[in-house]
Amino acid sequence: MTTERRRRPPRDRWGREPSADLDTGPDADPESVARTILLDQLTGRARTRSELADKLASKGVPDDVGHRLLDRFEEVGLVDDAAFAREWVEQRQRGKGLARRALAQELRRKGVEDEVAQEALEEVDADTEEESARRLVRAKLRSVSALDRDRATRRLVGMLARKGHSSSIAFRIVRSELDAVGLEGGDDDLDAGSYEPVG
Incomplete structure (x- = not known):
């Protein structure tokens, strides 16, 4: 006699069966x-x-x-795209160091209208954006310390580009931070246009 093993439905992050209390039958309202x-x-x-x-x-x-x-x-305020956009921008900018360009792309993917997204993005000022970029570079300096200056520059500028920072800002910040720690070598004559993020 074989015992069939009953497959349990997937559970959400709170351990609930997602549709346990959801009547989706033909007579469901x-x-x-x-x-x-x-x-x-x-x-x-x-x-x-x-x-x-x-x-x-x-x-x-x-x-x-x-x-x-x-x-x-x-x-009734349970769905509010403007509030969502403000919170998203604040969290992702502070937590991930994303620049306005990357944040705008994320909000677009979330379905936030451009005008609503723009209002939220106006709350990120240039100084805050630059300081976030500097923090990102400083956090990565140890991992590039064994590289020559050109390779370290490429790696750090590429990282900032993926976070949505423009190549001109990225190069300026990376050069400044590498100068501050005294990383020598290379002439820094890299092609800034190569690091513009796609999108």
Whole structure:
């Protein structure tokens, strides 16, 4: 006699079965289903309207029901793209040292409208952005200390470019920080245009 092993459904990060209390059968009320999906998605962190609309669509919620509920969630402040963008910019700029260009790309991928994103990005001033870049370079200086100056410059400028910093700012900061620690060698005549981030 063989015993069939019952496969347990995947669980979310809180150990819950994601659809344990979600009735998605043919008689389920689409609005109730959509409300449950939205509340579940908003547990733990904020999300953009676009992300939530995509989730509802992937679960088969009719567009009109999704739009109506998302409008209601915006009215009561549970969905707020402007607040999301401000928080995202502050956290990613402070935590990851991302420049405005990289932050704008991330917000676009999250579905935040350009005008809303621009307002959030205006809160990052040039001095803060430059200081973040300097911190990133200083944190990596030890890992390039065995390299000659040209290779160290390439590596550090490339790292800043991936964080969305312009090549002119990246080269200026890297040269300044390498000078400060006395890394000799090379002529620093690298092609700044090579380090413009793609996108």
